Amino acid sequence: xxxxxxxxxxxxxxxxxxxxxxxxxxxxxxxxxxxxxxxxxxxxxxxxxxxxxxxxxxxxxxxxxxxxxxxxxxxxxxxxxxxxxxxxxxxxxxxxxxxxxxxxxxxxxxxxxxxxxxxxxxxxxxxxxxxxxxxxxxxxxxxxxxxxxxxxxxxxxxxxxxxxxxxxxxxxxxxxxxxxxxxxxxxxxxxxxxxxxxxxxxxxxxxxxxxxxxxxxxxxxxxxxxxxxxxxxxxxxxxxxxxxxxxxxxxxxxxxxxxxxxxxxxxxxxxxxxxxxxxxxxxxxxxxxxxxxxxxxxxxxxxxxxxxxxxxxxxxxxxxxxxxxxxxxxxxxxxxxxxxxxxxxxxxxxxxxxxxxxxxxxxxxxxxxxxxxxxxxxxxxxxxxxxxxxxxxxxxxxxxxxxxxxxxxxxxxxxxxxxxxxxxxxxxxxxxxxxxxxxxxxxxxxxxxxxxxxxxxxxxxxxxxxxxxxxxxxxxxxxxxxxxxxxxxxxxxxxxxxxxxxxxxxxxxxxxxxxxxxxxxxxxxxxxxxxxxxxxxxxxxxxxxxxxxxxxxxxxxxxxxxxxxxxxxxxxxxxxxxxxxxxx
Numbered sequence: 001x002x003x004x005x006x007x008x009x010x011x012x013x014x015x016x017x018x019x020x021x022x023x024x025x026x027x028x029x030x031x032x033x034x035x036x037x038x039x040x041x042x043x044x045x046x047x048x049x050x051x052x053x054x055x056x057x058x059x060x061x062x063x064x065x066x067x068x069x070x071x072x073x074x075x076x077x078x079x080x081x082x083x084x085x086x087x088x089x090x091x092x093x094x095x096x097x098x099x100x101x102x103x104x105x106x107x108x109x110x111x112x113x114x115x116x117x118x119x120x121x122x123x124x125x126x127x128x129x130x131x132x133x134x135x136x137x138x139x140x141x142x143x144x145x146x147x148x149x150x151x152x153x154x155x156x157x158x159x160x161x162x163x164x165x166x167x168x169x170x171x172x173x174x175x176x177x178x179x180x181x182x183x184x185x186x187x188x189x190x191x192x193x194x195x196x197x198x199x200x201x202x203x204x205x206x207x208x209x210x211x212x213x214x215x216x217x218x219x220x221x222x223x224x225x226x227x228x229x230x231x232x233x234x235x236x237x238x239x240x241x242x243x244x245x246x247x248x249x250x251x252x253x254x255x256x257x258x259x260x261x262x263x264x265x266x267x268x269x270x271x272x273x274x275x276x277x278x279x280x281x282x283x284x285x286x287x288x289x290x291x292x293x294x295x296x297x298x299x300x301x302x303x304x305x306x307x308x309x310x311x312x313x314x315x316x317x318x319x320x321x322x323x324x325x326x327x328x329x330x331x332x333x334x335x336x337x338x339x340x341x342x343x344x345x346x347x348x349x350x351x352x353x354x355x356x357x358x359x360x361x362x363x364x365x366x367x368x369x370x371x372x373x374x375x376x377x378x379x380x381x382x383x384x385x386x387x388x389x390x391x392x393x394x395x396x397x398x399x400x401x402x403x404x405x406x407x408x409x410x411x412x413x414x415x416x417x418x419x420x421x422x423x424x425x426x427x428x429x430x431x432x433x434x435x436x437x438x439x440x441x442x443x444x445x446x447x448x449x450x451x452x453x454x455x456x457x458x459x460x461x462x463x464x465x466x467x468x469x470x471x472x473x474x475x476x477x478x479x480x481x482x483x484x485x486x487x488x489x490x491x492x493x494x495x496x497x498x499x500x501x502x503x504x505x506x507x508x509x510x511x512x513x514x515x516x517x518x519x520x521x522x523x524x525x526x527x528x529x530x531x532x533x534x535x536x537x538x539x540x541x542x543x544x545x546x547x548x549x550x551x552x553x554x555x556x557x558x559x560x561x562x563x564x565x566x567x568x569x570x571x572x573x574x575x576x577x578x579x580x581x582x583x584x
Contacts, residue, residue, distance in 0.1 A: 001090045003099055005030030005065060008083070010096075010115040012368050016414050017125045023072050023079055023117060024415060027056070027094075028065045033087040036068045040081035043116060051081075060407040067411050080114040126373030129356040131328075132420035133510050135193040135239065136451075136500055137458035138186055141428055142196060142220055143171060143205055144478045145461055146178030162480040168473040171205045176221035180229045187236040189464060190500035193456075194233060195331060197428060198243045199226070202250055206428075206476070208243075208333060209250030209300050213317045223324070230326050241329035241358060242321060246314050247337045248294040248302050251281060256301055271310050272301050294334060305342035314342075315349045322353050329358030331380075331422075336363040336370060343375040360422055371417050381421045381455065384409045388425065388449055392442050392544065398523040399544075403516045410454065410512075419512050421455035428460070428476055432469035440466060441572025444495060444562060445542045448574050451503040452530060452540050454512045464496045465489050498560055502576065506530075506559075508537030525549050525569075529579050539579040543569040556580060 008014050008027040018024045025038060036058075041051025060067040072079065083094040093100045096113040105112065147160060158170045166172075176199065186194070198207035201215045216222055230240050249256060255268035260279045263269065273292035285296040294300040303310055321327050330350075332338065343359075350357045361367055361376040366383070370376050387405025391397045410418050425446055426433040437443040443466060450457045461467075465483045469475040483489040503509050508530045517527045517539070524545040531537030538559060543549050549569045556578030563573035 001085065001087050001092055002030035002032055003092075006033070006085070006094065006099075008094065008115065010117060012372065013412060013414050015115065015117060017120050018071060018415060020120065020122050020125060021073055023074060023120065024069065025056075025072060025081065026059075026067060026069045026411070027083060028062070028067055028411075029085065030087075031064070031066060033066060033085055035086045037084040038070055038072075038081050039084060040072060040074075040079055042074065042076045042078050043080040043114075043118070044078070045076065053084075056083075060411055061404065062407055062411065063401075063404040067407065074117075074120065077120040079117040079120075081116075082112070082114050124373065126371075126414050126416040128377040128416045128420045129328075129358050131239070131356060132193075132358050132378065132456045133454075135456050136191055136503060137193040137195050137241075137422070137456060138189070138191040139195045139424075139427060139458055139460045140179060140197065141174075141206075141461065141476055142176065142179060142199055143174045143207075144476055145174045146182050146479060146481065147172065147174050148177035148181050149175075161478055162482055164477075165469075165474050166477050169205060171219065172478055173219060174478075175219065176216070176225040176229050180225070180232055183229075183232050183236055183238065187238065189497055190504050191459070192237055192504070193239050193241065193329075195241045195329075195458065196243060198245055198333075203252055203299070204250075208245050209248075209252075210245050211250050211252035212254070213314075214320060226325050234326070239328040240325075241331060241360065242325075242327050243333055244314075244318070244330040245333045246303065246305065246342075247332070247334040248300040251299050251301070253301075268309075270307050271304055273304060294337075302337075305338040311342050311345050315346060318346065318350055319353060322350065322357070328354070328356070329360060331360040331362055332376075333362050335361040335376065336365070336367060340370070340375065343370065347375055358420075366412055368412060371413050373414070373416070378417060378420045378422050378456065379413075380427075381409060381423045383412075384421075384423050384453070384455075385425050385430070388446055389436060392437065392446060395524070395546075399516075399518065399526050400523075402526065406453065415512055418454055422458060423450055423453065423455040424458040424460070425450050426460045426463060426475065427458075429472060430475060431471045432467060432475050433460070433463055434466040435468050435470060439572065440492060441563065442544075444499075445544065445572065445574060447496060447499060448540065448542060448560075448576070449526075451499045452509055452528075452538070452576070454510075454514065457503065459496075459500075465493050495562065502538075502560055506538055508532045511537075513537075520549065520551075522549055531579065531581075535581045537579050539577055541569060541573075541575040543571055543573040546571050549573075551575065 006029045014026050016024055036056040037053050038056055039051050039053050054070050056068040056070045058066055059069040085092050093105045096115055157173050160172055199220045200210055201212040201217045202209050233240055255271050258268050259266045263277050276290045280290050286293040286298045287296050292302040359376045361370050361379045363379050364382040367379045391402040434443045462479050469477050511532055513531050515529045526542040529539050551567045551569055558577050560576040563570040564575050
């Protein structure tokens with residue numbers, strides 16, 4: 001038995017409350033393990049170690065491991081447990097001290113230390129907003145989405161450009177009224193959540209260098225414009241989330257200006273990380289360490305989110321946003337750089353005002369440290385984007401590689417987090433999906449994965465019409481509205497719309513349950529089933545190979561198809577059909 005491949009600890013995503021009555025226990029083992037049983041009891045009711053026994057479910061296959069799970073309902077809201085593992089003709093028990101043979105376990109008896117959940121405290125339950133798993137998000141960079149009216153008449157305003165690249169400094173004057181005018185379009189597309197990149201007063205076109213967190217940028221509009229946007233969005237069943245740039249600010253932010261002027265005499269000196277005085281705002285990066293910044297961008301001083309005044313300031317900012325504009329969520333930019341204490345305090349404050357408020361962490365990595373239920377609700381799931389993109393970019397990868405990657409994403413966190421993961425395939429920080437995919441067929445296959453896996457999927461503006469673009473700033477092109485008038489892009493847009501409609505209407509697509517079936521001996525034919533608690537749902541087939549694949553005659557209603565003819569799935573093809581499990 002490969003002991004080094006077996007891992008469990010009674011915390012995080014390995015042992016947690018699913019609700020006030022149920023506990024989920026997971027364990028990771030090597031591929032040699034054939035069965036796992038959990039033996040559990042109440043720590044006080046049973047004086048002996050064995051208790052009751054449940055067979056654990058082999059739930060997901062990872063690259064080098066198996067993931068086993070079980071859900072237990074402890075009658076007395078306490079739990080102690082250990083594992084019995086079998087593989088290669090061997091049997092061992094796993095306690096907190098380590099591995100034991102059956103003889104050693106009997107010998108040590110009650111002196112062994114079991115894994116324990118001492119008490120199911122309801123205050124510790126990870127609660128995420130129910131509405132988020134029903135939401136299809138649409139990310140908008142307001143300056144590049146749509147301009148209503150003549151715009152600001154600024155001398156540096158660039159004429160709206162629907163073709164070709166853009167630069168980082170160009171300002172196209174898209175505005176909040178423009179988004180409001182296009183809400184009917186978004187509703188028809190099937191969107192139920194809008195994520196707006198920063199809209200508050202800033203120096204740059206991208207607005208991540210905030211000058212005033214309580215003033216709408218005049219280029220974007222007014223308080224009334226945002227209020228009108230949110231009000232109309234709500235009338236169409238669409239919630240709005242704002243970008244919260246709390247890790248850093250811009251050089252025009254009033255507290256920073258005060259520090260530059262007054263140095264240590266400033267009341268705001270401890271709001272920042274100043275290393276040399278006087279503060280030098282030179283036109284060069286900050287690698288010389290004169291003050292800390294986001295990355296090494298000298299025009300984005302890093303805020304000290306350990307500071308009590310900073311915490312109070314941003315609590316008041318967010319309370320104002322909720323009370324004034326009626327927003328339902330914030331995405332904290334570079335959220336894994338702000339202090340844990342800051343987010344814990346902010347969560348408590350905002351959830352008191354709106355219990356189902358959605359707190360989204362921007363992070364590109366495994367983020368369990370921020371997703372234990374007392375900080376963020378969700379995270380930008382760039383891991384899923386990377387696994388999906390890698391599979392399509394490297395044709396030596398088999399479906400097993402992608403399966404392992406997807407399963408990795410859904411074993412990182414508690415179920416409550418996984419159900420609202422902010423899944424995306426492109427954003428203002430990546431190259432565009434169609435550019436990376438290289439063909440519309442591959443583009444549509446990846447969107448199919450995005451919209452048929454668990455989580456809260458997000459479409460980047462323009463992706464629904466296959467807007468091109470390389471990395472920042474090229475991924476921030478103007479929304480090409482004229483494309484919608486061409487028959488070619490209307491057809492593409494209709495296919496995307498059908499996928500979104502499927503995501504919105506099929507209950508199985510909003511559950512956490514999925515299974516990779518692998519019934520066909522085709523290493524690049526991706527097959528999986530999404531099902532509800534009655535095991536009814538849909539079956540997805542994606543032909544990612546370079547040859548036709550013949551599927552068995554469809555036994556269920558065809559819900560979506562692309563490049564399919566008489567059960568022949570061409571390369572780049574997609575089939576989604578109704579699934580009903582065979583009766584045993």
